[in-house]
Amino acid sequence: MANNKIRRPGITDEAPWVKWLLTGIALVFIGLFLLIPLVSVFFEALRKGWELYLAALVEPDALSAVKLTLVTALIAVPLNLTFGVAAAWAIAKFEFKGKSVLITLIDLPFSVSPVVAGLIYVLLFGAHGWFGEWLGAHDIKIIFAVPGIVLATIFVTFPFVARELIPLMEAQGSDEEQAALVLGASGLQTFWRVTLPNIKWGLLYGVILANARAMGEFGAVSVVSGHIRGMTNTIPLHVEILYNEYNFVGAFACASILALLALVTLALKSWVEWKAERDDEAARIAANAE
Numbered sequence: 001m002a003n004n005k006i007r008r009p010g011i012t013d014e015a016p017w018v019k020w021l022l023t024g025i026a027l028v029f030i031g032l033f034l035l036i037p038l039v040s041v042f043f044e045a046l047r048k049g050w051e052l053y054l055a056a057l058v059e060p061d062a063l064s065a066v067k068l069t070l071v072t073a074l075i076a077v078p079l080n081l082t083f084g085v086a087a088a089w090a091i092a093k094f095e096f097k098g099k100s101v102l103i104t105l106i107d108l109p110f111s112v113s114p115v116v117a118g119l120i121y122v123l124l125f126g127a128h129g130w131f132g133e134w135l136g137a138h139d140i141k142i143i144f145a146v147p148g149i150v151l152a153t154i155f156v157t158f159p160f161v162a163r164e165l166i167p168l169m170e171a172q173g174s175d176e177e178q179a180a181l182v183l184g185a186s187g188l189q190t191f192w193r194v195t196l197p198n199i200k201w202g203l204l205y206g207v208i209l210a211n212a213r214a215m216g217e218f219g220a221v222s223v224v225s226g227h228i229r230g231m232t233n234t235i236p237l238h239v240e241i242l243y244n245e246y247n248f249v250g251a252f253a254c255a256s257i258l259a260l261l262a263l264v265t266l267a268l269k270s271w272v273e274w275k276a277e278r279d280d281e282a283a284r285i286a287a288n289a290e
Helices: 016-046 050-058 060-093 099-111 114-125 132-137 146-157 159-172 175-182 187-216 219-225 235-244 248-289
Strands: none
Touching: 016 050, 016 248, 050 060, 050 248, 060 099, 060 146, 060 159, 060 187, 060 235, 060 248, 099 146, 099 159, 114 146, 114 219, 146 187, 146 219, 159 187, 175 187, 187 235, 187 248, 219 235, 235 248
């Protein structure tokens, strides 16, 4: 009798011990390099009790670092969201000269060290930089001030939204947008009623990643901040200062905020992926029913 058993994708004929060996190796690496360091952060933060932990979090310099981190993310992420949607729409829906150059520039922050990115802004806007004399004459401060931190954060988070949307929009094509335009919809109506619903999960995914990177960025921000306590220190910079001062409880307490952010980001990322897969499955079922 012919064997009519349907094989599921991804199933192999490897021996069971191979599966368990590979799974075991993966779990060991996850435990050693992810779980143990994450647990140790919370352990060290709480080792001397809740009172000292909470006192470290409500200390004025810590609150200032949290506030600056949130303000930076609230400025950088929406700007990159706007650019990412515009760039992805242009690249995926239109053909124009310089398209490959634009794609390359979007990927530039992935290949440039964050420290180098910070030095670029120092070269441009520092006291001895290209525009430093003019900025000084007009009493405009960018380096060692909040604007420099925002600019550096925008640079390092630049690709996340665009890179999530470009392949998604390219895969979807432009048939639905063209149909909407033929039926009399304006460009803005087409975006809100056709394009945005199709890319919403990819857009949210990119925003989550950009926000996590914005709040956790160290290298570029460290170069342009000046490390002024209570003024230009974000959470990662504040953690470094406390650790160098041997204030381990304070350092790990503030680090636990970043660890919690990582966990929340992971949870949101998993939820977005689950919702996207669920919507895709519902769309396939609806298409098959027709």
